[in-house]
Amino acid sequence: xxxxxxxxxxxxxxxxxxxxxxxxxxxxxxxxxxxxxxxxxxxxxxxxxxxxxxxxxxxxxxxxxxxxxxxxxxxxxxxxxxxxxxxxxxxxxxxxxxxxxxxxxxxxxxxxxxxxxxxxxxxxxxxxxxxxxxxxxxxxxxxxxxxxxxxxxxxxxxxxxxxxxxxxxxxxxxxxxxxxxxxxxxxxxxxxxxxxxxxxxxxxxxxxxxxxxxxxxxxxxxxxxxxxxxxxxxxxxxxxxxxxxxxxxxxxxxxxxxxxxxxxxxxxxxxxxxxxxxxxxxxxxxxxxxxxxxxxxxxxxxxxxxxxxxxxxxxxxxxxxxxxxx
Amino acid sequence: xxxxxxxxxxxxxxxxxxxxxxxxxxxxxxxxxxxxxxxxxxxxxxxxxxxxxxxxxxxxxxxxxxxxxxxxxxxxxxxxxxxxxxxxxxxxxxxxxxxxxxxxxxxxxxxxxxxxxxxxxxxxxxxxxxxxxxxxxxxxxxxxxxxxxxxxxxxxxxxxxxxxxxxxxxxxxxxxxxxxxxxxxxxxxxxxxxxxxxxxxxxxxxxxxxxxxxxxxxxxxxxxxxxxxxxxxxxxxxxxxxxxxxxxxxxxxxxxxxxxxxxxxxxxxxxxxxxxxxxxxxxxxxxxxxxxxxxxxxxxxxxxxxxxxxxxxxxxxxxxxxxxxxx
Numbered sequence: 001x002x003x004x005x006x007x008x009x010x011x012x013x014x015x016x017x018x019x020x021x022x023x024x025x026x027x028x029x030x031x032x033x034x035x036x037x038x039x040x041x042x043x044x045x046x047x048x049x050x051x052x053x054x055x056x057x058x059x060x061x062x063x064x065x066x067x068x069x070x071x072x073x074x075x076x077x078x079x080x081x082x083x084x085x086x087x088x089x090x091x092x093x094x095x096x097x098x099x100x101x102x103x104x105x106x107x108x109x110x111x112x113x114x115x116x117x118x119x120x121x122x123x124x125x126x127x128x129x130x131x132x133x134x135x136x137x138x139x140x141x142x143x144x145x146x147x148x149x150x151x152x153x154x155x156x157x158x159x160x161x162x163x164x165x166x167x168x169x170x171x172x173x174x175x176x177x178x179x180x181x182x183x184x185x186x187x188x189x190x191x192x193x194x195x196x197x198x199x200x201x202x203x204x205x206x207x208x209x210x211x212x213x214x215x216x217x218x219x220x221x222x223x224x225x226x227x228x229x230x231x232x233x234x235x236x237x238x239x240x241x242x243x244x245x246x247x248x249x250x251x252x253x254x255x256x257x258x259x260x261x262x263x264x265x266x267x268x269x270x271x272x273x274x275x276x277x278x279x280x281x282x283x284x285x286x287x288x289x290x291x292x293x294x295x296x297x298x299x300x301x302x303x304x305x306x307x308x309x310x311x312x313x314x315x316x317x318x319x320x321x322x323x324x325x326x
Numbered sequence: 327x328x329x330x331x332x333x334x335x336x337x338x339x340x341x342x343x344x345x346x347x348x349x350x351x352x353x354x355x356x357x358x359x360x361x362x363x364x365x366x367x368x369x370x371x372x373x374x375x376x377x378x379x380x381x382x383x384x385x386x387x388x389x390x391x392x393x394x395x396x397x398x399x400x401x402x403x404x405x406x407x408x409x410x411x412x413x414x415x416x417x418x419x420x421x422x423x424x425x426x427x428x429x430x431x432x433x434x435x436x437x438x439x440x441x442x443x444x445x446x447x448x449x450x451x452x453x454x455x456x457x458x459x460x461x462x463x464x465x466x467x468x469x470x471x472x473x474x475x476x477x478x479x480x481x482x483x484x485x486x487x488x489x490x491x492x493x494x495x496x497x498x499x500x501x502x503x504x505x506x507x508x509x510x511x512x513x514x515x516x517x518x519x520x521x522x523x524x525x526x527x528x529x530x531x532x533x534x535x536x537x538x539x540x541x542x543x544x545x546x547x548x549x550x551x552x553x554x555x556x557x558x559x560x561x562x563x564x565x566x567x568x569x570x571x572x573x574x575x576x577x578x579x580x581x582x583x584x585x586x587x588x589x590x591x592x593x594x595x596x597x598x599x600x601x602x603x604x605x606x607x608x609x610x611x612x613x614x615x616x617x618x619x620x621x622x623x624x625x626x627x628x629x630x631x632x633x634x635x636x637x638x639x640x641x642x643x644x645x646x647x648x649x650x651x652x653x
Contacts (some may be wrong), residue, residue, distance in 0.1 A: 041482060047518035048509055048517065048518060078425055091369070114362045119526040161605050161606075163605050164605070167616050176602060181341055191379035191380055191543070191606065192379065192543065192545070192584065192587045192588055193379065193583060193587045193600070193601055193602045194605060195587065195589075196587035196589075196596075196600050196601050196602075197588075197603075199589075199596055200596050200597075200598075200599075200600050203595065203596055203597075204454040218516070219589060220517075221546075221590060222586065222589050222591025222592050223593075224590060224592060224593040224594070225589045225590060225593075225594065225595065225597060226595065228595070244593045245593040248591070248592075248593050248613060249593075258518065259517060259518060261589075262517050262518050262520070262521040262548070263517060263521075263546070263548060263591060264520075264521070264524065264546045264547045264550035264551070265546040265549065265591060266546070266591065269549060269550050269551075269569075269570065270528075270550070270551065272525050272528065273521035273550070274521065275518060275519070275520075275521035275525060276518035276519075276521070277522075279486045279488060279489075279519065280486070280516065280519075295518075
């Protein structure tokens, strides 16, 4: 599937598996993920808690802890990232691939001024001298919409509001002009009016800088408004991928269909919502069949015993035996 | 429909923190204006939504309504009686009648008590049923929130987030309340489970005729499940009225901005300017006049000087804006 695409320019993930070894046994957090992000595109990775979306993102950036066993293939511009040493990863992570996280206060250094944190990235990834770095830091703050940059550069993260911290983190991630920005729930901790500002900022920067964006979120609304393509995840697996408009209008996987139906606003007001019965699956014992089968309303016996294969169809691919019954 | 629970002109201030230097300079403690002059009411069988962004005072309002926080000014009346003057058995009767469901059920359930004993405690303290019938009532409460009867012997940590919220709801329902104040009860839940809990609230309301105050930052949810909505900004209600009318034709520029900032489920990339510029000002020093004026796209010079009162202004529901209905 999708193997024919030229993978020398963007990000190509195949058969990605992440197993965490814990004292209670292995947790199969990511269980065979395939993803493509083309240059300049916004790809959404959407799913509920425990679906493996954030772990996949961190596996791509090689940011997982030592108790994570990562297998499969993550190719960036034709280069296999999973076989690189930590030193070999340094010129890629932060330089070619930038990352922003959900909680900027946890990602920023609380005892360093913002300006210095931007400069750190420039020291690591560019040959700029101090004057150039300071000028670049100022330019970055302006680019992410932080006014009175000169004053702001000398301030500490606690002097910034939540929205401003997220802007500052974006500035740091963009410092070395990455070609791919990984964003892990970048607006989840923000109020809706600030989320609106940050999402628009990310889309504008993507256009101006020509970078690609891999956006992890649990919010289908955020996907609808920002992503040209989307991959829907459940229990560590990708259910389906395709252009956002097509996936929303005509889901090919029973889970996507159920998730869209469960959203408030999808039906008339005051009507009963259509919940997905049951609860999130356990990740310590992956199902031999489709992970969603126990909660699925269109499942058949085959679904619980045999994992559905990915079916490729023009711009879309999906793994659901019940597709015809959706 | 007469109001079952109503709050009028509630004001609540909290002392803020000051740094060591300010303390040494003997500067006065700053004051957070959490609630200013807020009036709302809710009737039996009705759901009132309270929406607003962080720091708008919606949780303080919830806590005032159940009297976890006493308001500095204003009063609350329940079933026609002033709650502030209730004492003894009458006060206990109010406590029973107005119950709260919290955002994080795990933090609000005792981890060392089984679900059964948590529910039984409420039944015993308020003498809801004779001691011999407590177990039967616990079972029927669990059934009401669609949990298996075996849940009674288990501890909160053995349940998923959605199930814990069901326990929180069962706990609130144990004392046969007439009003439920729910503070972000589904915000911590995934969409698929959130829908289960939202349905449960709607079913229980229908069955028991509950008045429900539903506090949330999720506008999609408000539109779906409430009848009326109060929009709050920096401690004040800026618009209150029928939910469908407000979503169709918001009168306050803040309401308009809030609604347009909510991501739509119809795919289409965001373009152009954000719904509203700037960020929420500090409640330590709210702007003069209308608190929204520094961010408002249609503010007039007098908006900075004069705080508009919440009244009808030629429409059918109240709004606090000098330029109400102007886009």
